[in-house]
Amino acid sequence: MIKFLRKILDTNAHRFENNGVLKKLYPLYEATDTILFSTDEVTKSGPHIRDSIDIKRVMILVVIALIPLYIFGAMNVGVQNGIAMGVERTNWEQFWFGFDKIIPIILVAFITGAFWEILFAVVRKHPISEGFLVTCALIPLVMPASIPLWQVSVATTFGIVIGKEIFGGVGMNIFNPALVARAFLFFTYPGRISGDKVWVLGADGYSGATALAVPAAEVSQQAVPLLNGISQFDYSWWNLFIGWIPGSIGETSKLLIIIGAIFLAITKIANWRIMVGSIIGLSVTAYLTNLMAPFSSNTMLSLPAHYHLVMGGFLFGMAFMATEPVTGCHTNQGRWVFGILFGVLTVIVRSINPAYPEGTMLAILLLNAFAPLIDWFVIQSNIKRRMIRYAQ
Amino acid sequence: MADLNIKKGHNIRISGVPLNEVQKGTKPKTVAIQPIDFRTLRPKVVVKEGDSVKIGSPLLHCKMHTNVFWPSPGAGTVSSIQFGPRRAIEKIIIELSETEESECNDSYPSSEIPTLGKEQILSSLLKGNMIPFIRQRPFNRVINPSDTPRDIFISGWNTAPLSVNLDVALRRRLPQFQAGINILKQLTSGAVHLSINENTVSDTLLEINGAEIHTINGPHPAGNVGIQIHHIAPLKLNDLVWTVNAQDVARIGSFFLTGRYDPTLFVTVGGPGVKVPTHIKTRAGVQLESILSDNLNKGKQRIISGDVLTGKTADNNGYLGFYDSTVSVIPEGGEREFMGMIRPGSSSTRYSLTHSFIGFGKKLFSFNTLQNGSERYMIPINAWEDVLPMDILPNALYRAILVEDIEEMEQLGILECEEEDFALCSFACPSKIDVGETIRHGLELMEKDG
Numbered sequence: 001m002i003k004f005l006r007k008i009l010d011t012n013a014h015r016f017e018n019n020g021v022l023k024k025l026y027p028l029y030e031a032t033d034t035i036l037f038s039t040d041e042v043t044k045s046g047p048h049i050r051d052s053i054d055i056k057r058v059m060i061l062v063v064i065a066l067i068p069l070y071i072f073g074a075m076n077v078g079v080q081n082g083i084a085m086g087v088e089r090t091n092w093e094q095f096w097f098g099f100d101k102i103i104p105i106i107l108v109a110f111i112t113g114a115f116w117e118i119l120f121a122v123v124r125k126h127p128i129s130e131g132f133l134v135t136c137a138l139i140p141l142v143m144p145a146s147i148p149l150w151q152v153s154v155a156t157t158f159g160i161v162i163g164k165e166i167f168g169g170v171g172m173n174i175f176n177p178a179l180v181a182r183a184f185l186f187f188t189y190p191g192r193i194s195g196d197k198v199w200v201l202g203a204d205g206y207s208g209a210t211a212l213a214v215p216a217a218e219v220s221q222q223a224v225p226l227l228n229g230i231s232q233f234d235y236s237w238w239n240l241f242i243g244w245i246p247g248s249i250g251e252t253s254k255l256l257i258i259i260g261a262i263f264l265a266i267t268k269i270a271n272w273r274i275m276v277g278s279i280i281g282l283s284v285t286a287y288l289t290n291l292m293a294p295f296s297s298n299t300m301l302s303l304p305a306h307y308h309l310v311m312g313g314f315l316f317g318m319a320f321m322a323t324e325p326v327t328g329c330h331t332n333q334g335r336w337v338f339g340i341l342f343g344v345l346t347v348i349v350r351s352i353n354p355a356y357p358e359g360t361m362l363a364i365l366l367l368n369a370f371a372p373l374i375d376w377f378v379i380q381s382n383i384k385r386r387m388i389r390y391a392q
Numbered sequence: 393m394a395d396l397n398i399k400k401g402h403n404i405r406i407s408g409v410p411l412n413e414v415q416k417g418t419k420p421k422t423v424a425i426q427p428i429d430f431r432t433l434r435p436k437v438v439v440k441e442g443d444s445v446k447i448g449s450p451l452l453h454c455k456m457h458t459n460v461f462w463p464s465p466g467a468g469t470v471s472s473i474q475f476g477p478r479r480a481i482e483k484i485i486i487e488l489s490e491t492e493e494s495e496c497n498d499s500y501p502s503s504e505i506p507t508l509g510k511e512q513i514l515s516s517l518l519k520g521n522m523i524p525f526i527r528q529r530p531f532n533r534v535i536n537p538s539d540t541p542r543d544i545f546i547s548g549w550n551t552a553p554l555s556v557n558l559d560v561a562l563r564r565r566l567p568q569f570q571a572g573i574n575i576l577k578q579l580t581s582g583a584v585h586l587s588i589n590e591n592t593v594s595d596t597l598l599e600i601n602g603a604e605i606h607t608i609n610g611p612h613p614a615g616n617v618g619i620q621i622h623h624i625a626p627l628k629l630n631d632l633v634w635t636v637n638a639q640d641v642a643r644i645g646s647f648f649l650t651g652r653y654d655p656t657l658f659v660t661v662g663g664p665g666v667k668v669p670t671h672i673k674t675r676a677g678v679q680l681e682s683i684l685s686d687n688l689n690k691g692k693q694r695i696i697s698g699d700v701l702t703g704k705t706a707d708n709n710g711y712l713g714f715y716d717s718t719v720s721v722i723p724e725g726g727e728r729e730f731m732g733m734i735r736p737g738s739s740s741t742r743y744s745l746t747h748s749f750i751g752f753g754k755k756l757f758s759f760n761t762l763q764n765g766s767e768r769y770m771i772p773i774n775a776w777e778d779v780l781p782m783d784i785l786p787n788a789l790y791r792a793i794l795v796e797d798i799e800e801m802e803q804l805g806i807l808e809c810e811e812e813d814f815a816l817c818s819f820a821c822p823s824k825i826d827v828g829e830t831i832r833h834g835l836e837l838m839e840k841d842g
Contacts, residue, residue, distance in 0.1 A: 002730045034766065038732025042725050042761040046828070047701040047819045048694060049406065049722060051775075052742040052749060054765020056733040058773065058822050061748055064734075127766060171769025171823075267748040269773055330772045330787045379788045383803045386783075390628045 009033050027121035031128040055170075058269050059130040062320065063137045065260035069316075070106070070141070072256055073249035074098035077145045077201060080246050083233070084202030098145070101201060102249055105140040108149045112156040113139075120165045131170030131177075135159060138178035138320060141250025142313065142361075143185075144198045151189055155181040175368045176327045179317075179361055186361065194358075199246035208246045211235050212312045212350065212357040215299040223303040240310040251316040254309075261319035270323035273332060277339020278318045278346075282308055285347040300351040314346055317360035327368045331378040338374055342367055396623050398610030400781040402745060402816060404553045406700060407756035408669040408721075410660040412560050417674035420682035423466040423655075424485045424711040425451055428476070430524065431533045432456075432839065435481050443470045448495035448653030450521050451484050457536055463521035465655045465677035467492035483711065495520070499651035502567060506574045506602075508648075513575055522647055524714070525640040529621060529633050530807040531839055541634040543582035543625060546573075548597045548638050549589040549608065551615030552699040554662035556717045558638050560671050561658035562596040565642045569596045572645030573603050576636065587620045596642075614781065618810040622782050627808045637715060657717060659683065663700065664758040665693040665721030678712045680719060692724040694761050701815035702828070723760040745778070745820050768823040776817035776827060784809060786817055790827060793834035798841050806834050 009032070015022045016029035034056070043050060078094030081087075089097065113136035121128040139156055159181025164173040185193045192198055200208040214230060215223040227235040233245055243253030251257075264270035286305035293302035308314065322328060322342050329338040342363050349359025356362060427435040434455040439445060445468065450461035468489040476482040497520045500508065508516075514537050517523050528535045535541075548558055562569060577584050586603040606624055613619050617635045621627060636644070639657060646654045655675040662669035666687050674683050680695060688708075696703035698716040712719065729735065737749030743757045776786040784805050792800040811828040818827045 005730075006728070035733065037728040037730055039763065039766055040725060040728050041763040041766060043763050045705070045826070046696075046698070046703055047815050047826075048696055048703065048705070048720070048761055049404070049700045049759040049819065050762070050764050050824065051746070051820050051822070052737065052744040052764045053746045053775075053820075053822045054733075054824065055768040055771060055822055056765060057748055058771065060733050127768075129768065169769065171771055268746040268775075268778075269748065271774060325771050325773045331785060332774070332777065375788075379785060379804070382783070382785050382788075386803070386805050389626060392628075 005036060009036070024122055027126070027128045028118055031118075031121075056130045059134050061267055061269055062134045062264065065263050066137050066141065066250065066320070068256045068260065069250040069253065070102070071095075072243060072253045073141065073145075074102050076244060076252055077101050077249065079244055080200045080208075081202060084200045084206050084208065101145050102140060104149055105143060105145070105147065105152050105249070108152045109139045109156050110136045112136075112153045113160050116157060116160040116165065120161075120169065124169075126169060129170040131164070132160060135164070135177045135181075138250075139181050141316070142178065142182045142248050144193060144247075145201050145249055146198050147185075147192055151185055151192060155185045158184040171326055173326060175365055176321050176324050179321055179365055179368075182361055183365055199248075208232060210246055210312070210357070211240055215303055216350075216357040218299045220297040221299045221302075223299050224307065226299065227307070237307060237310060240307070248313060248316075251313040254315050257315045257319050261315070261323075264319065264323065269325075270319065271325070271328075271332075271335050273335040274323050274328060274339035274342070275318055277336045278314075278322060278343040279309070281340035281343025282314065282347055283343070285344045286351075289347060289351050298351065300357075303351065308347060308350070312350070312358050313360040317346075317364050318342070321360075322364050322367070327371065329371045329374050329378075331375050333381075334371070334374045334378045338367055338371060341370075341374075393604060394606040394608075394624050396606065396608045396610075396614075398608065398614040398619070398623070398781045400777075400779060401551075401611035401613055402779050402820070403551065403611045404700075404759075404819070405743070405754070405756050406553050406663065407758045408554065408663040408666055409756065410554060410557070410662040410669045410671055412557055412671065414560060414658065414671045414673050417672045417678070417683045418685070420488065420675070420679045422471065422485050422487050422679050422711075423675065423677040424483045424679070425462055425465060425677055426483050426711060426713065427452060427462075427481045429714040431531070433534065435462075437473060437481060437484065439470045439484070441470055441473055444468065444489075445470060445486060446493045446495045447655055448497075448521060452481070454534070459518055460523045460534065460537065461518075461521040462524050463653050465675060467494070485711075494652040497647070497651040500648050502571055502649060505571050505648055506578075508575070508578065510578050513578055513648075516648065517644075520647055520651075520653060522644055522653065525636060525644060527635050527715075529618065529627060529635060529810065531835055532635075532810050535634055539632055541580045541582070542631050544576045544580045544584045544634045544636065545617050545621050545624075546576075546584065546586045546603070546636055546638055546641055547615055547617040547620055548586050549592060549615045551612035552701060552718065553612070554660055554669070554718055554720050555615075555699055556639075556658055556660050556671065558597065559592060559594040561639055561717070562594050562642060564596075566596045566599060568642040568645035568649060569638075570600060570602075570645065571649050572636075572641035572643070573600055575644055575648055576634075576641065577602050580634070582625075585620070585624055587615075587617075587624070589615075597638075610781065613813050613816060616810075616813050618808070618813045619781055622808055629802075629807070637717070639717060657712075659712065659717045659719055661687060661719045661721070663696075663720040663722045664760070665689050665695075665723055676712070677714070680706055680710050680712060681708050683719065684708065684721070688721060689723070693721050694724045696720040696722070700759065701819060702812045723758075726760040726762040745775070746773075746822070763824055765822070765824050767825065770823050770825060773822060775820040775822055776814075779816040779820050780814065782808070782813065786814065786827065789834070790825075790830055793830050793837070796837055798837060801834050801838065806831070806838060809835070811835075 077098030117132040159177040163177035163180030265272040283305040289301040345363035346359040471487040474483040584603040587606040742749040789804040814828040
């Protein structure tokens with residue numbers, strides 16, 4: 001079977017090469033060929049030997065880290081629907097219910113993404129970049145299960161084309177394409193991606209506020225007792241951590257996200273400095289807002305750090321989006337600053353301005369814009385250090 | 393006297409590590425000098441095909457410094473002068489005669505050497521055609537003898553994969569090495585810095601006088617002289633330092649003691665492509681066939697003059713590079729793995745600094761020339777930073793070179809950089825970018841700019 005595949009690829013290679021009929025589609029052939037079989041390119045000059053890691057592997061590992069979130073997400077869609085409709089199901093039935101709902105979203109995201117990536121690769125004659133796999137894998141995870149498919153397609157298009165390709169493709173982009181896609185929907189079609197009615201697949205008009213929306217909607221109360229008082233969903237800390245709560249498909253299970261984050265940190269694909277920095281930033285800022293809480297009617301200010309950590313998309317954004325190497329800072333000191341500011345901004349957007357209860361997306365996009373500036377300061381300090389040495 | 397522990401870097405666990413015993417190589421039929429080994433050299437050949445030469449006779453000189461000649465590594469007749477693309481001189485090949493004669497120069501007793509004085513030494517070095525063994529930083533090119541270097545650096549400790557163990561190569565050569573140090577010491581206004589490792593046992597290195605000895609530990613590239621300069625006494629603007637390979641220090645010493653150019657060179661033959669990896673006592677510019685002979689494994693092999701990170705591809709009929717003392721052989725190409733991108737991988741088939749494959753073996757790894765991926769745009773996952781033990785931001789420097797911003801390159805410290813120190817970055821890069829080549833390009837821009 002494998003030999004047969006190899007033979008098909010080899011015998012058809014000439015059609016796509018220099019003078020073949022299909023030479024315009026060479027990037028497509030090359031991508032298929034190298035996805036199925038590792039490349040046989042050899043080094044041309046020193047270093048004559050190379051590490052086994054390549055961008056394909058980097059990207060696929062991120063996708064692998066996301067797979068448990070898909071499975072949990074499907075299950076959770078079923079569970080939340082069961083709560084909303086008041087039906088009893090077995091675990092399998094819950095999984096299949098959710099699976100049935102999220103597979104079309106995934107397919108639409110991947111097909112749209114692949115279309116644009118291939119189109120740009122063919123027109124601009126560059127190899128198909130594996131980065132779109134991660135973008136397309138992230139997009140469904142940051143959408144509610146109730147999202148209309150055409151919106152997924154439009155958002156993916158916007159994310160890939162405006163978020164990435166117009167800058168020159170993977171490695172050149174300024175903003176995280178998956179977040180650009182989400183922000184696009186958030187500001188153009190807010191009705192289907194914010195508010196209380198979209199997070200649970202229930203009967204028409206069924207309303208279920210996410211954990212973050214609960215304290216944001218109330219005035220002059222204590223956030224934790226308020227959350228514990230909700231009877232519609234279990235908003236205890238432990239359940240927020242495990243993730244059987246309404247929310248975007250992939251963001252609810254903090255446990256699996258943390259496992260994925262550790263996996264990416266160990267494989268050195270995501271930088272641990274950003275993750276640790278953001279948790280520090282979030283905790284310190286949340287503590288400061290807690291101190292401010294008695295002097296304000298804003299209930300969000302009283303939300304303690306360990307609740308901030310397990311609510312909304314913070315951990316998801318931290319593990320898979322803030323750590324995106326291209327759009328984040330490129331220096332280690334810069335990564336610390338980036339991470340800490342990410343944590344700080346998340347709490348500020350969430351608490352100080354409760355109109356946007358989810359601060360993660362905006363915090364990351366804002367920092368993406370500032371990452372080159374942060375790096376600039378680090379580079380200047382390096383230059384300054386050298387100039388002082390030169391002057392001695 | 394510095395005692396440095398360098399943390400960043402990586403010792404590649406490549407198989408075929410040379411044994412610490414020395415075999416005597418068979419006498420080669422031909423030796424050669426390859427002008428392409430010297431950066432920025434515009435060679436003018438002073439011999440013709442058919443001329444007879446002695447060991448140490450001048451073969452060519454540089455059009456820039458007409459008094460600096462390159463010595464012949466053997467005695468016999470010039471059998472051919474080979475040209476490459478655009479009529480660049482590639483090789484000057486000398487067919488060795490049965491008995492070889494050397495050019496004779498003045499010799500000095502070892503007691504007289506420390507008092508010779510700079511003028512005398514330089515005129516001897518120029519007359520004996522020994523100048524090309526000394527290189528300068530920045531730019532890593534052959535020195536201009538009229539310069540006075542701030543310091544001279546010698547690395548007494550190799551860390552490059554499969555490189556010569558200097559404990560072995562310098563065994564029982566203390567008098568020559570000491571003479572070499574005494575000579576070099578008079579050429580600089582500063583000090584001669586010699587770095588060793590805590591595991592160095594050779595008397596030649598440990599009992600040396602007149603040099604500042606530094607103990608440096610850590611993974612490759614800690615043994616590279618560029619890294620050592622950076623940590624011991626970094627280059628400042630307009631600074632000039634000289635560097636000499638440890639074996640060439642002994643060669644210079646021996647030249648003053650005997651008046652003759654001694655072409656002896658200890659080289660290693662190693663890598664997954666050889667049957668018996670070992671040290672061989674042979675000579676400079678040797679034809680590789682004579683040291684590889686039947687030692688190659690079956691199958692297509694790539695023969696590299698130099699180490700696997702920075703060497704040049706040669707073939708079996710090729711010759712050892714002027715500054716090289718390593719011959720590495722690795723299998724050419726490899727299997728295409730089905731669904732290689734999602735296979736867990738094992739430590740026998742995958743080697744990575746990123747822990748992205750299962751398998752944390754400490755076993756030696758049989759590398760081949762597969763690039764293991766295609767070139768992509770830079771995805772900065774710290775692969776470069778983790779293996780570069782310098783206070784340099786490789787990422788920012790790389791970008792400055794791409795846009796050819798001379799001023800920023802200089803500010804980011806390109807003059808302290810050298811291609812070989814970035815070879816590990818290219819090795820580890822997931823985007824398969826050749827960082828060293830870009831650094832080279834940047835340095836060339838700086839050179840042109842003056």
